[in-house]
Amino acid sequence: MEILGLLSDGVMVSLMPINVMLILIGVTLGLFIGAMPGLGSVNGVAILLPITFLVPPNSAIIFLAAIYYGAMYGGAISSITLGIPGASTAVATTFDGRPLALSGRASLALVTAALASFIGGTISNVLFTVFAPLLATVALIFGPPEIFALMLLAFATFVGLGGDDIPKTIFSICLGLVFAAVGFDEISGAPRLILFDINGFLHGINFLVLAIGVYGIGEMIWTIENTRGEITTTEAKMSLKGIVRDSKEGMRRGWKGTMIGSFLGFFVGILPAAGATPGSLMSYGVAKLVAKNPKEFGKGHPGGVAAPEAANNSASTGSMLPMLTLGIPGSPTTAILLGGMVIWGLTPGPRLFTEQPDFVWGLIGSFYISNVFALLVNLAFIPLFIWMLRMPFTVLAPLIFVLSVVGGYAATQDMHDVWLMLVFGFGAFFLRKLDYPLAPAVLAIVLGPIAEPTLRQSLLLSSGDASIFLTRPIAGPITVIAIILILLPVIKAVVTRMRGSRENAA
């Protein structure tokens, strides 16, 4: 009951005229920042941080949180309409969003994304409101072995799925892991895999550069080849009736994905070092794993849009939790927010909730309001995005190319990355021709930098004894499930073969 009182006070704070205005501006700005390839919530929040000195700290963080929220909604838009991930958090949305758009169901994908984002946001807000202090301790229990076990599970969901060619999936994961290893070795501090001694590799391979190369450039070349220069337009219609129909279909086929994304995303979000990008990729994997017909995923299943979209919103709320309660950011964006709080003279940490209740509950209240506004603003803009899709591909292709180049450059402001992105684009095109799945490589380059140091830290802790992953109470069960998942296809193959030989013998 006490929580309800505090929450309603918080909602009242965020309903003050200045805050409502800031939320509205924030989510709209965030929507476009998120939709713009290369610019994500990190850039948006960092660029707009100085502006917040014009308003009181309460309103400032509400404004930045609204941008963060809006960007999570916005990332889906270019992922679906153009096939370029608008932000790293929306990469998984391209897997099914783009195929849906290509088959003329862009509005279904966009509506599903908006609704899943809203539900993910709402569920995470409730979890945050009720369990915030309790969940902070969960984040602390997760040491290196637990986080590595979780990463193993994420890889396992991608390997252990039926449908895709397993050796090719594993090859794709390994390729991603090699790219993830480029740069400096965090543990020893030594340079590693600085390919051809090019200085640009010193900062490693930026994940967005790979994602934009694979999905923006690669997809563009693929489409050009498939249409053989014919002028094509994607069929895309839009009406109010259509929105209602799409909402129903999106929720009917995507509810499972939405639920998985909402809870898993929140949980991954509260773990420092993880954040919304791994959360959305893992939710996609799990949604595919539990789907009745996993083979439909990747070809345009609303569940494949709903899971990552619910997850990235849910994770963005989740990652606020360690920031506020422990003073440790759960994602790059919250790291910037944390810097902002220090500048405003607030000390995040275990005592923030008791010392600054107005601030904390005002912020939590604003999550609820931002979420509603973001949904409405997003739905209002959907016709505009659909209209973009009606442009002939001869117009769209150069647009995609320009946006990809800008996006590749914006991430690190280094021309090296633009060339690298083009190389990835061509590489992805050829791998796709040879029928290699590319999503696992993208997953690996996101999770590799989390998995590798935690693996090495764990083994240092145990003096090289790998049983540390099995003997710890939380890491153990997760590792066992991951191993079973990885072995599942092998077991299946053995069983079928044995049955086959028995039948032959009989």
Place this chain on the structure above:
Amino acid sequence: MTITKRMFVKLAGATALAGLIAGPAAAWEPTKPVDFVIMAGAGGGADQIARFIQSVAEKKDLTNRPLVPNNKGGGSGAEALIALNGAGDPDHTILVTLNSFFTTPLRQENLGIDVQTFTPVAMMGVDPFVLWVHKDSGITTFEQWLEEVKKGDYVMGGTGKGQEDSLVITYLEQAFDLDIKYIPYKGGGAVAKDLAGKQIMATVNNPAETKGFYAAGDVVPLLSFSDERMPAFPDVPTLKEKGHDFSYYNQRAVVGAPGQSEEAAAYYQDLFKTIYESQEWQDYMASESLSPLWLSPDEQKAYWQTQVDRHKELLAAMGE
């Protein structure tokens, strides 16, 4: 859409105004946005300080062109040093540094970086190191801690090997004949969190990194590696009191690119002096437990030389 547009127009207006009221022209002023390179990734200690400095400049309207933060944390700062070394426009390129300014060129001689070619701008303060344990360990003094470590199987965490934390811990190991298992982490925040979560037994975090947990009573400071007792922890002894002539600080300094013109260097030196003397920065140093240390440009160069020599020794002692 109209709202966002209006906002951008307002912003543009504000920037234009700021340009107009910047006052009588000084000898040299930036003619374009200044590339404010940060030698660490977004969100770490160095990054927070850089963004704070930028916010003070912004708030007080101290520059006619903005300082644009640019994180280049790759390779323990190697990425940033290379960028500065080859800066196309040295007059508009400055760098926020930490001790990897000294260690990285020593450890990666092939980068061909000589820190003495950089232009001194400002020493904003130094960040002391403190030895922390979890309160549940029951340890309250440094002597108790030594006993506990000598029992064996003691695990500490810190930043990457060859970086600040590992140098301090290596010194402790050699000075007191200890054998400590060292787990490297990406940044000080992750180290602080894993001490609070009892994944590791002790750390040598900067106070700012573990402030929240200290305030909540989760972690206990045992020893500081500063020259004098720290005002924030008056009851915590220094290593010097324990008879070892060793102190260690992380520098929070701003330097200019090699080849920066004297006029530009003078401009930045003035700018950062103003920021250093501002109430905001003085309050920040107090709340984050930074030790004030103002040095003139010549003193900075001398300081760099002593630090390079010292880190050479420390790294050699580590076997690096």
